[in-house]
Amino acid sequence: MSKNNKQLVKQLQKIVGAENVLYKTEDLIPYEMDGTVERHLPDFVVFPSCTQEIVEIVELSKKFMIPITPRGAGTGLSGGAIPIHGGIVIVTARMRKIIEIDPINRIAIVEPGVPNINLTTAAASDGLFYAPDPSSQKACTIGGNIAENAGGPHCLALGVTTNHVLGMEIVTADGEPMWIGGKTPESVGYDVRGLFIGSEGTLGIATKIVVRLLPIPATITTMLAIFNNIEDACHAVSSIIESGLIPAALELIDKVTLQAAEAGLNCGYPSDAEAVLLIEIDGLQEIVDTQVKQAEEACKQHQASEIRKAQSPDERELLWKGRKGAIGALGRIAPNYYILDGVVPRSRLVETMLEVGKISEKYGFPVANVFHAGDGNIHPNLLFDERIPGTTEKVLQAGAEIMNVCISFGGTLSGEHGVGYEKQRFMPWLYNEIDLENMRSVRTVFGNSGMFNPCKILPEGSGCGEIANIPMAVSAAGPDAWI
Amino acid sequence: MPGSKTFNIKGKAATEIYRPNSIEKLIQIVTNRDGLTLVPVGGKTQLDLGDTPTGDFAALHLVDAFHGKIDHEPADLTVVLPANTTLGKLQATLMKSGQRLPIDPPNSENATIGGILAVGIGGPLQSRFGPPRDWVLGMSVLRADGELVRAGGRVVKNVTGYDLMRLWCGSLGTIGLITEVALRVTPVTETEDYSLVTENFEEAHKIVEQIYKEDIRPECSDILINPTASTLFLRLPKNVRKVTQSLINYDLQQEQAGAMYLQMRDLGFTTNDDLTIRISCTNSTLKFIIAKLQQMHPDNLLIRPLSGLIRATWKSKNPQALDASKEIPFLRKQLQQKDTTIIIERSPKHLDNKVDTWGPTGISFKLMQKIKNTYDPDGRFNRGRYFGGI
Numbered sequence: 001m002s003k004n005n006k007q008l009v010k011q012l013q014k015i016v017g018a019e020n021v022l023y024k025t026e027d028l029i030p031y032e033m034d035g036t037v038e039r040h041l042p043d044f045v046v047f048p049s050c051t052q053e054i055v056e057i058v059e060l061s062k063k064f065m066i067p068i069t070p071r072g073a074g075t076g077l078s079g080g081a082i083p084i085h086g087g088i089v090i091v092t093a094r095m096r097k098i099i100e101i102d103p104i105n106r107i108a109i110v111e112p113g114v115p116n117i118n119l120t121t122a123a124a125s126d127g128l129f130y131a132p133d134p135s136s137q138k139a140c141t142i143g144g145n146i147a148e149n150a151g152g153p154h155c156l157a158l159g160v161t162t163n164h165v166l167g168m169e170i171v172t173a174d175g176e177p178m179w180i181g182g183k184t185p186e187s188v189g190y191d192v193r194g195l196f197i198g199s200e201g202t203l204g205i206a207t208k209i210v211v212r213l214l215p216i217p218a219t220i221t222t223m224l225a226i227f228n229n230i231e232d233a234c235h236a237v238s239s240i241i242e243s244g245l246i247p248a249a250l251e252l253i254d255k256v257t258l259q260a261a262e263a264g265l266n267c268g269y270p271s272d273a274e275a276v277l278l279i280e281i282d283g284l285q286e287i288v289d290t291q292v293k294q295a296e297e298a299c300k301q302h303q304a305s306e307i308r309k310a311q312s313p314d315e316r317e318l319l320w321k322g323r324k325g326a327i328g329a330l331g332r333i334a335p336n337y338y339i340l341d342g343v344v345p346r347s348r349l350v351e352t353m354l355e356v357g358k359i360s361e362k363y364g365f366p367v368a369n370v371f372h373a374g375d376g377n378i379h380p381n382l383l384f385d386e387r388i389p390g391t392t393e394k395v396l397q398a399g400a401e402i403m404n405v406c407i408s409f410g411g412t413l414s415g416e417h418g419v420g421y422e423k424q425r426f427m428p429w430l431y432n433e434i435d436l437e438n439m440r441s442v443r444t445v446f447g448n449s450g451m452f453n454p455c456k457i458l459p460e461g462s463g464c465g466e467i468a469n470i471p472m473a474v475s476a477a478g479p480d481a482w483i
Numbered sequence: 484m485p486g487s488k489t490f491n492i493k494g495k496a497a498t499e500i501y502r503p504n505s506i507e508k509l510i511q512i513v514t515n516r517d518g519l520t521l522v523p524v525g526g527k528t529q530l531d532l533g534d535t536p537t538g539d540f541a542a543l544h545l546v547d548a549f550h551g552k553i554d555h556e557p558a559d560l561t562v563v564l565p566a567n568t569t570l571g572k573l574q575a576t577l578m579k580s581g582q583r584l585p586i587d588p589p590n591s592e593n594a595t596i597g598g599i600l601a602v603g604i605g606g607p608l609q610s611r612f613g614p615p616r617d618w619v620l621g622m623s624v625l626r627a628d629g630e631l632v633r634a635g636g637r638v639v640k641n642v643t644g645y646d647l648m649r650l651w652c653g654s655l656g657t658i659g660l661i662t663e664v665a666l667r668v669t670p671v672t673e674t675e676d677y678s679l680v681t682e683n684f685e686e687a688h689k690i691v692e693q694i695y696k697e698d699i700r701p702e703c704s705d706i707l708i709n710p711t712a713s714t715l716f717l718r719l720p721k722n723v724r725k726v727t728q729s730l731i732n733y734d735l736q737q738e739q740a741g742a743m744y745l746q747m748r749d750l751g752f753t754t755n756d757d758l759t760i761r762i763s764c765t766n767s768t769l770k771f772i773i774a775k776l777q778q779m780h781p782d783n784l785l786i787r788p789l790s791g792l793i794r795a796t797w798k799s800k801n802p803q804a805l806d807a808s809k810e811i812p813f814l815r816k817q818l819q820q821k822d823t824t825i826i827i828e829r830s831p832k833h834l835d836n837k838v839d840t841w842g843p844t845g846i847s848f849k850l851m852q853k854i855k856n857t858y859d860p861d862g863r864f865n866r867g868r869y870f871g872g873i
Contacts, residue, residue: 105765178846183822186763189870194649218698244670343638347558375640415640438632439645445853
């Protein structure tokens with residue numbers, strides 16, 4: 001270790017305590033990656049316990065001119081927590097206090113390292129819950145959810161993280177602590193809170209968060225509609241929405257995923273079906289009854305072969321266990337899977353699925369689909385084996401082609417996983433240079449001179465793309481895609 | 484007035500009046516170094532909001548500047564439209580497919596979408612559907628340097644890039660002029676309007692709380708208090724009257740669809756020269772603040788508990804208006820620790836400029852100043868009218 005680094009370790013230890021600084025390679029390895037295929041080792045990992053410690057770490061990083069990468073639970077799916085230029089990774093794992101649950105105002109104040117599910121569990125005794133529910137909710141943190149503006153199956157009706165966060169204490173990329181927003185829905189002045197949410201850890205770190213809590217629905221009906229082909233299931237989605245009904249959740253699971261989920265989780269899914277829709281409707285019993293009928297009719301109209309309803313909370317939980325554990329279960333049928341996140345207008349779902357199928361066939365990677373059909377947010381999972389030389393590059397190329405299909409249908413690069421490192425190079429497919437420069441200016445406002453979570457969201461030119469497979473992935477989509 | 488040769492903001496006259504009829508002409512005006520600050524004008528429904536412009540200014544009428552069509556995709560529940568489209572025109576288009584945009588600030592039929600989003604406030608529907616910014620999917624904005632920039636898209640879920648739409652919404656046009664907007668829309672559902680006269684605010688508030696906890700999901704739940712009565716207005720989904728009555732243990736009076744809703748929506752914005760203030764607060768401080776406000780003798784108090792909003796109005800003839808306006812800085816001070824904000828939405832001519840519209844700034848104001856300096860360093864747009872003199 002260089003003299004400079006030794007000095008930095010000492011100072012980091014002084015801030016957070018010796019036991020909360022990692023710097024040996026073997027200790028750093030768990031922090032080189034998140035849920036994506038890319039990886040890069042940090043030089044140091046620190047575990048602060050409070051806002052002031054983060055302020056001091058950021059100050060130190062500025063002094064030593066070393067990059068910082070914030071990290072929650074590391075469940076992100078766009079490479080947002082990968083320290084591309086090494087440096088310090090700040091992990092919020094020790095900041096996991098639920099500071100307050102206030103049932104009168106229906107808010108909670110939490111630290112960033114609180115796992116998403118813990119908040120809902122803690123609020124349940126007051127008849128409340130926290131709405132955003134990413135599939136990784138047992139592990140992912142509220143701070144990470146803010147960085148990614150995370151969604152989840154239930155955001156179709158209830159909205160994503162930004163709709164449920166009222167205010168935050170942050171430490172800016174410049175090292176300054178401050179509150180943005182507060183405990184009320186409206187604050188005066190620019191909505192800096194809204195700008196910060198979804199900024200993927202490039203503007204600062206949230207250190208305390210005020211979230212809205214909602215009353216637990218009066219009744220919930222969860223249904224599984226079974227289809228003989230994926231197109232019928234997609235058409236049923238459109239019919240449900242067009243009928244004027246916005247269910248609490250509307251998820252599509254295809255055959256490959258169903259079989260993997262059933263084998264791994266025994267959740268009662270029909271493993272011979274081509275596709276199922278997992279539909280959830282909640283609210284007042286009188287209204288739910290009518291809406292359930294409406295959804296059933298839409299499914300039958302599109303040849304649903306069977307509609308099953310969860311008869312008990314346990315059955316409901318089992319159906320959701322299959323959905324939320326589906327991606328993990330894919331590990332049973334392939335050594336690796338590449339999870340994509342794209343969005344298309346709901347009315348283009350059928351065409352998109354056909355194109356995804358063609359790309360899967362062209363590259364020879366089986367595809368497993370499980371996604372938020374209600375809002376057109378697709379998650380094709382390409383199954384592959386990284387031990388075969390050249391396969392990782394090829395799967396990234398296939399992923400890039402799928403992203404390009406989404407854009408050609410009027411869609412976008414990410415519905416909930418973020419742009420991160422994975423897709424920053426695709427941003428010019430959507431935005432011109434002035435749009436990108438306009439977005440880049442935001443970083444200056446928060447004092448990010450390029451050292452705070454570098455190489456994320458926006459293409460940065462040289463220095464962020466040495467990994468060989470990235471240019472190949474980009475070229476796969478064709479030069480015409482660059483607009 | 485259309486074609487009028489004069490234009491005033493709080494008694495201060497515009498040096499110039501611009502009315503570009505194309506985006507090219509608009510860009511020419513914006514980039515022309517005439518030394519003025521430009522005050523963007525849409526449907527003129529919220530011009531009273533904000534302080535007097537700093538220095539000489541020009542009124543910039545945007546109603547003729549954009550010529551795109553309303554591009555509605557009913558199957559996707561999305562619409563893209565030029566920012567000068569009025570809300571009334573948009574709703575008429577959406578209604579053909581049984582859909583609507585659940586944004587309803589005061590007097591909003593003639594308000595333009597760009598203006599509504601630049602101001603950023605909602606109406607009674609906010610209790611169920613959230614603030615206007617929650618319905619924005621994408622935006623194009625003309626910057627002070629004449630560049631058109633874009634963020635977001637037209638899909639209903641999108642985390643691709645920084646969420647600049649949230650920055651632009653509610654920014655009063657101080658960092659750019661909204662030119663085009665992509666919005667999420669929602670199916671119209673059948674509802675019925677009800678009212679209930681209560682003893683006082685506490686009783687009405689208790690009912691709203693109960694309705695919310697029982698998951699009845701009212702579209703509107705506004706409480707109106709005037710010197711003679713407290714009235715709760717509810718817009719409920721169709722066919723839930725019976726179950727609601729049995730849950731709350733009160734009889735609801737059915738109202739003619741729309742009339743009471745409009746009263747709640749437009750309160751404080753119907754006659755000239757009213758003093759109208761908007762307060763944002765937590766549920767638990769409502770009672771305290773209402774008691775304070777009642778000591779200031781407003782003509783009406785509107786409380787939207789599920790949005791954390793109170794609107795108090797003093798009619799121009801109310802002799803207490805002057806005293807009330809003098810009280811506002813003290814009230815702000817008292818409520819500072821309670822996460823409460825008070826904004827002056829409208830004020831009578833004789834009170835103009837006497838009370839700060841926005842209230843005191845906090846530490847995050849530094850970021851706001853940097854935002855203004857980044858996107859409009861010369862104060863080309865609405866200089867001096869926004870929070871903290873931005």
